[in-house]
Amino acid sequence: xxxTVTRTYSxxxxxxxxxxxxxxxTARKExxxxxxxxxxxxxVSRGLLQRIEKGDLKCSIGVVFEVATIVGxxxxxxxxxxxxxxxxxTEDKLTLLPKSVRKPAKAxxxxx
Amino acid sequence: xxxTVTRTYSxxxxxxxxxxxxxxxTARKExxxxxxxxxxxxxVSRGLLQRIEKGDLKCSIGVVFEVATIVGxxxxxxxxxxxxxxxxxTEDKLTLLPKSVRKPAKAxxxxx
DNA sequence: TTATCATGGTCCATTTACGAATCAAAAGGT
DNA sequence: ACCTTTTGATTCGTAAATGGACCATGATAA
Numbered sequence: 507x508x509x510t511v512t513r514t515y516s517x518x519x520x521x522x523x524x525x526x527x528x529x530x531x532t533a534r535k536e537x538x539x540x541x542x543x544x545x546x547x548x549x550v551s552r553g554l555l556q557r558i559e560k561g562d563l564k565c566s567i568g569v570v571f572e573v574a575t576i577v578g579x580x581x582x583x584x585x586x587x588x589x590x591x592x593x594x595x596t597e598d599k600l601t602l603l604p605k606s607v608r609k610p611a612k613a614x615x616x617x618x
Numbered sequence: 619x620x621x622t623v624t625r626t627y628s629x630x631x632x633x634x635x636x637x638x639x640x641x642x643x644t645a646r647k648e649x650x651x652x653x654x655x656x657x658x659x660x661x662v663s664r665g666l667l668q669r670i671e672k673g674d675l676k677c678s679i680g681v682v683f684e685v686a687t688i689v690g691x692x693x694x695x696x697x698x699x700x701x702x703x704x705x706x707x708t709e710d711k712l713t714l715l716p717k718s719v720r721k722p723a724k725a726x727x728x729x730x
Numbered sequence: 731t732t733a734t735c736a737t738g739g740t741c742c743a744t745t746t747a748c749g750a751a752t753c754a755a756a757a758g759g760t
Numbered sequence: 761a762c763c764t765t766t767t768g769a770t771t772c773g774t775a776a777a778t779g780g781a782c783c784a785t786g787a788t789a790a
Contacts, residue, residue, distance in 0.1 A: 509774090509775085510775080510776095511748080511749085511775070511776080513661055513680065513681070513684075514661060515680055515683075515684055516684060516687050516688075518683075518687050518692070519680060519683040519684045519687050521702060521705060522683055522687075522692075522693055522694055523679055523680065523683055524705060525694065525704050525705050525708060526693075528705065528708035528709065528712065529708060531712060532708055532711050532712055532715065534719075535712070535715040535716065535719055536715065538719050538721075539719060540718075540719045540720075540735085540736060540737090541719075541736070541737070542736080542737095549625060549626060550778085550779085551778065551779045551780070552737090552779095552780095553738095553739090553778075553779070553780085554777085554778060554779075556737080556738070556739090557777095557778095563678065563679060563680025563681075563683075564678045564679075564680060564776080564777065565678065565679055565777085565778095566675065566676045566677065566678060566679065566746095566747085566777080566778095567635055567675060567676075567677055567678065567679040567682050568625065568627055568631060568635065568675025568676060569625070569675075569778095570679050571627075571630075571631040571634055571635055571675075572625075572627055572628060572631045575628050575630050575631050575634075576628075580630070580634075581634055581638075581693050582634055582637065590633060592637050593633060593636060593637050593640065596637060596640035596641060596644055597640065599644050600640065600643060600644055600647070603644065603647040603648065604647065604757085604758080605756080605757060605758090605766090605767085606652075606756075606757050606758070606765075606766045606767060607646075607647055607650050607651060607652045607653075607765095607766070607767095608652075608757080608758055608759070608764090608765070608766070609650075609765095610759075621744090621745090622745080623745070623746085623778080623779085652765085652766060652767090653766075653767065654765095654766080654767095662748085662749085663748065663749045663750070664749095664767090665748075665749070665750085665768095665769090666747085666748060666749080668767085668768070668769085669747095669748095676746080676747065677747085677748095678747080678748095678776095678777085681748095716787085716788080717736090717737085717786080717787065717788095718735080718736045718737065718786075718787050718788070719736070719737095720734090720735070720736070720787080720788055720789070721735095722789075731790100732789105732790090733788105733789090733790085734787100734788085734789085734790100735786100735787085735788085735789100736785105736786085736787075736788090737784100737785080737786075737787090738783100738784085738785080738786095739782100739783085739784085739785100740781105740782085740783085740784105741780105741781090741782085742779105742780090742781090742782105743778105743779090743780090744777105744778085744779085744780105745776100745777085745778075745779095746775100746776080746777065746778080747774105747775085747776070747777075748773105748774085748775080748776085749772105749773095749774090749775095750771105750772090750773095750774105751770100751771090751772090752769100752770080752771085753768100753769085753770080754767100754768085754769085754770100755766105755767085755768080755769100756765100756766085756767075756768095757764100757765085757766075757767085758763105758764090758765085758766090759762105759763090759764085759765100760761105760762090760763090760764105
């Protein structure tokens, strides 16, 4: 018998993704797009779009973001700061941090 | 021969997800977690975490959000307004909108 | 009311993502 | 310098996601 993978998700993750799906659905209707139309524009099946709008945790993030972008729901509001700028900043920050994370071997002498 | 699905993504989607991965990686290192440790906590393999941090568009959104949540990267900052509140608001908005989207059959007389 | 279209759900075939194991290389502590 | 551990990158088998077709129901325009 095949073993089934059961993932656990935090309440926050579930709610956040559910909210995202709701925002997408709302935005779609406000723009008067049928599910099929939006699905076509995003290059996905209508069934998948349904799951996205329902907040299905197992949809690929690329597809979800793509659909969201099409109807104008942006996670990172690129108002003041552009996304690319953020990207660079993140990279910069990473070069400052140690490249590999490592625990001290034993107890250090700051333990009293 | 099996036909291969090739998706197209907008620049925004790619950059946003890439940024998200970078934020996760930065947060992980700041918290001095090894990739293996974070992967364990999230219940995913180290390989998958690598792809997430790299900004792989094909990872499931649930897993990405879960990892992000663990290291403290929140998409919707639940500061002032809680997520649940937003959820309710979205639902309310949906009930106001027409339940199905439909184009008018012919030309309406508001075209002059 | 009626005809039309959007939506929701299910089933199946196929593609794909994911976990596990492995290896090489780089990095950091001592 | 040495040794340990993190990281990056493969490969492969299996479980899961996705598309497509289908049907039933619901909603809306005429």
